[in-house]
Amino acid sequence: MASATEFETRNGFARDSISLANWRTRPYSFWSFRNVAEMVRSARIKTGGGDTLPELVENPGLLARPAAPGESQTISDQLTRSEADSFIVAKNGAVICEWHAPGVDRGDPHLLFSISKSITALVAGILQDQEMLDPSVLVGTLVPEAANSAYADATVQHLLDMRVSLDFDESYLSQEAYARYRRAMSWNPPSDDGNDQGMLSFLCSLQKAAGAHGGDHDYLSPNSDMLGIVLERATGERFNELCSRLLWQPLGATADAFITVDPQGAPRTAGGVSCRPHDLLSLGQMLIDGGTANGRQIVSERWIADMQQNGDAEVWARGSQAGFLKTGRYRNNWYQVGGGSNAFLAAGIHGQFLYCDPDTNTVIACTSSQSEPQSDARDQDLLALFAMLSKEA
Secondary structure (H helix, E strand, O other), rough: OOOOOHHHHOOOOOOHHOOOOOOOOOHHHHHOOHHHHHHOOOOEOOOOOOOOOOOOOOOOHHHHOOOOOOOOHHHHHHHOOEEEEEEEEOOOOEEEHHHHHHHOOOOOOOEEEOOOHHHHHHHHHHHOOOOOOOOEEHHHHOHHOOOOOOHHOOOOHHHHHHHOOOOOOOOOOOOOOOHHHHOOOOOOOOOOOOOOOOOHHHHOOOOOOOOOOOOOOOOOOHHHHHHHHHHHHHHHOOOOHHHHHHHHHHOOOOOOOEEEEOOOOOEEOOOEEEEEHHHHEEEEHHOOOEEEEEEEOOOOOHHHHHHHHHHHHHHHHOOOOOOOOOOEEOOOEEEEEEEEEEEEEEEEEEEEEEEEEEEOEEEEEEEOOOOOOOOHHHHHHHHHHHHHHHOOO
């Protein structure tokens, strides 16, 4: 075990200075986002024995290119400025560039935040194809505890498409609803009165907003945590075990992934998955390859086509994230770039991205520990970089 002095020398702060009160802020997040299981109780998403990481592919020439046409800033400069931790680009199924910030071990798992939603949706899609899950079923049918909540008459598809009418404030720095939500998932310190709810109790306390379910896109994370509970109820299996059996083992992931859980074991499927960046890249490549990996059909072509084609552009344009992708769509917890592009992506706060362009057979995985939960300017710069690399790399 490394001594406190060795830890402090490597990281610039003592291990005992990190707590639930500060683990998502810099400088601590640079370490904690790669060591989440030390901060929050976590369940293991097992791989099938694991495999060694592929050889490091250094590409200084690519990293030295301008980050945008006519700019003096290089791609490497942009990654550093955007507080990226790991960045991997694959073309035609082979890695062509890999970059890691100083101090990052390329085998470290990294917290994916809301990319977890997209992974959860893949598990839901597999279950749908196995006729274990009906997306038209009401949440209240599978989760009776939700009978007096907004979710009682919402369908599973409403959860997947973020079209639930829900009275909730998705403000990441809020000291009200979002702080209570984070206490329920054990991501924040307990309140002084000790009256914190668990995840299921919190979700079942949420009420409808004005309007019916099925309206415009309204990105609200509790929907995806409820989705995780729905999957557990539909199958009688814990989410981490489902994800292992249906996705992580068939994918041939190089290492176990993890998901944070509350004290009762409820999974944080909206944002609690951690995995190696290489395994995240493999997940994107599997989708580019028609849902196959290692000679196995993991996700159906039907589900991938539905995800890529059936998002509603008008619903998106009137929704809460329209500024993120100007011509975008959203379907099954995945974003579609739109505007003539067939690219799709998963994204999470603090700079997490999985970008997939089937037209150029390009997959890009980027994990970060950005200081702010959300920065529109940094997001747009990175999305522009991904699009450029897809066309030119």
